[in-house]
Amino acid sequence: MKAVTVTESTRLDPSATPPSELVPMRHSGRALAALVILVAAASLGYSAMTNDNFEWPVVWEYLFHPEIMQGLGTTLILTGVSMTLGIILGIVLAACRMSENRVLSTLSGAYLWFFRGTPLLVQLIFWFNLSALYPRLSLSVPFGGPEIAGAATNGVLNLWAVAIIGLTLNESAYMAEIVRGGLLSVPRHQSEAATALGMNRWLTFHRVILPQALRVIVPPTGNQVIGMLKHSSLVSIIALSDLLYSAQLIYSQNFRTIPLLVVISIWYLVCTTVLSYAQSHIERHYGRGVHVGVQRPGGLAKLRSLGSRLSQRSQSNDNPNPA
Incomplete structure (x- = not known):
C-alpha cells in the first residue's frame, strides 16, 4: 500500500481529494433547545392568531386609519x-x-448629572407646567434689570415646544457620553502622529480622529434613535397627538383597547425594523477594514459551499487517481 502524501500541486488543486476531512462536532443539546423554542414560538403565534379576543378584523380596519397615520407622522x-x-x-x-x-467641564458634568438622573416623564411634566414657576419668559439685564423682550410662557411653550425641549435635553445628556466615549477610544498616539505629519487640529480631527471614533459612536447612537422612537410615546401625557395618544382617543370612544394597542405595536415594530436595517448598513460602512471576529456564513453561503463540495466529490469519483 502506498502512503498518501500531499504535494504542492494537490494543495493548489481544489478538485484534489484531501487525505483527511475534519468532521464538526454534533451538538444534540443545541438542536433540542432550538426545537423546543421553535415549537413554543409556533404555539404562541397560533394562539395569538386564533384568539378571537385580539379582534384581528378591527386591527386591519384601523391599521391605516387617518388618525393613526397622523399620529405616526407626529x-x-x-x-x-x-434626535x-x-x-x-x-x-x-x-x-x-x-x-x-x-x-465648562463642571457645568457640563452637572447638566449630565441632572438630566440622566431624573426620569424623562418627570422632565416633560415639569416643562409642561413651567408657567407655574415663570408666568413670563423674558430677556432682561441680569439681577433685576429692565426687560428687553418677553412673552407669556404658555404662548411660547406650546405642546410641540414642550415635547421637543423635553426629549432633546434628555437625549443630549446620553449622546454627550456616547460621543465622549467614542473620542476617548481613539489612542492618543494617532493625533500625535498626525501632528508630526504636519496636519492641523481640524484636519487631524476630520481625517484621523472622527473616522475611528464613529466606529464606536454609531452603534449606540442607532440604539438611541430606536429608543427615542419609543420614548416619544411619553408625550401622550401632555396630550400631544402622537401615535399612542391617537390610539387612546379612538379606543376611549369605541372601547376597542386591545386591537388599537396591537395596531400601534405593529407600527412601532415596522419603524424599529427599518431603523435597525439602516443602522446595520451604517455600521458596516464605518466598520470597513476592521476585524470583528469570525462570522458564521449565512444560509446561501452554506448552500454554495455544500454544492461545491458535492461537485468536487463527483469529479473525483469520475476521475479517480491511480494508486
Whole structure:
C-alpha cells in the first residue's frame, strides 16, 4: 500500500481529494433547545392568531386609519427633530466635558448629572407646567434689570415646544457620553502622529480622529434613535397627538383597547425594523477594514459551499487517481 502524501500541486488543486476531512462536532443539546423554542414560538403565534379576543378584523380596519397615520407622522417628526438636536447638543456637551476649562467641564458634568438622573416623564411634566414657576419668559439685564423682550410662557411653550425641549435635553445628556466615549477610544498616539505629519487640529480631527471614533459612536447612537422612537410615546401625557395618544382617543370612544394597542405595536415594530436595517448598513460602512471576529456564513453561503463540495466529490469519483 502506498502512503498518501500531499504535494504542492494537490494543495493548489481544489478538485484534489484531501487525505483527511475534519468532521464538526454534533451538538444534540443545541438542536433540542432550538426545537423546543421553535415549537413554543409556533404555539404562541397560533394562539395569538386564533384568539378571537385580539379582534384581528378591527386591527386591519384601523391599521391605516387617518388618525393613526397622523399620529405616526407626529411620532416620526418628534423622533427626527429631537434626535438631531440631541446629537448636536450632545457633541457640544462632550466637547465641554473634555475641555481643560474647569468651569465648562463642571457645568457640563452637572447638566449630565441632572438630566440622566431624573426620569424623562418627570422632565416633560415639569416643562409642561413651567408657567407655574415663570408666568413670563423674558430677556432682561441680569439681577433685576429692565426687560428687553418677553412673552407669556404658555404662548411660547406650546405642546410641540414642550415635547421637543423635553426629549432633546434628555437625549443630549446620553449622546454627550456616547460621543465622549467614542473620542476617548481613539489612542492618543494617532493625533500625535498626525501632528508630526504636519496636519492641523481640524484636519487631524476630520481625517484621523472622527473616522475611528464613529466606529464606536454609531452603534449606540442607532440604539438611541430606536429608543427615542419609543420614548416619544411619553408625550401622550401632555396630550400631544402622537401615535399612542391617537390610539387612546379612538379606543376611549369605541372601547376597542386591545386591537388599537396591537395596531400601534405593529407600527412601532415596522419603524424599529427599518431603523435597525439602516443602522446595520451604517455600521458596516464605518466598520470597513476592521476585524470583528469570525462570522458564521449565512444560509446561501452554506448552500454554495455544500454544492461545491458535492461537485468536487463527483469529479473525483469520475476521475479517480491511480494508486
